[in-house]
Amino acid sequence: MSFDWEDLFPLVTVRKLVRDVSDHNPLLLSSGAKKNTSHQHEFRFELSWLRDDNFYPTAKRIWDQPVRADDPIDILNIKLKWLKKYFKGWGSNVF
Template identity: 30%
Template sequence: MSVSWEDRYPLCNAWSLTRVGSDHSPIILDSGEHGAPRPKYFFFENKWTLRPDFNSLVTEEWEQSAARRPEGCKAMDAWHGSLCFLRQYLKGWNIKHDGDLAKEKSDRMLDLAQLDSLLDTRALSPEELRTRYETEGQLERIYQMEEIHWQQMGNETWVLKGDSNTQFFHPFANGRRRKNSIRSLEGDRGEISGQPDIAAHVTNFYKNLFGAGS
């Protein structure tokens, strides 16, 4: 499997079967796309903390949720309610933020390209040089946020010297997702495969487990 294939199918997996009458083992390739989509759970992104306005944003939304609490609400219930409100808000904020970040990255790269094109005919003015340095700083912050994202997704807390691009962490993230996926289970009647059958088997197991004492 190539790197581009793994990027296209992050849950892909391959394994060999027993050789029968041949020197070669048959290989089964699973793209991992046959399962039903699962709901996305809340996941705090460390890259959010790089935004200068993130702390004030969280404080503001927390205070707004506190204002909605009913009178006489217990402290634990109040804390849990504010946490649920903030979690839902950050989910929507992250979707918009990622879209804005991608556009900002594209715009800043275009700004740099336009400034560099001027160098073909003349030297940059002091104002243009200052603009270029500021644009490079903005891009550096975006690259750092992307790196932290894939670093966290890949569960890796170290960086190779000289390797500060997201491609380094992307395979780790895909490998982690594959490890966290269940492809088959051993049931009373043999192997169970396929996400619908696996989900039904797990559901019935816990229904029987917790319903045994009732």
């Protein structure tokens, strides 16, 4: 990026994302414009999930899936993303 480009687009940011499969890291370009997030729900872990008999076996099954990454931080981020994705929907439907 150049200073002229940054002057034209002051709110733009670029972020490196976690790679799932490839040896390349995807980049997320954000325009900085406010987006309508009314249809998206935040992920919130609920302690009551721990009392559900299916929680631990399901979490273990997801966690034990192999990850194609070498960096321990990437592996952790990918596994946490998988858990979040599953339990976000699970929590909405079960509780």
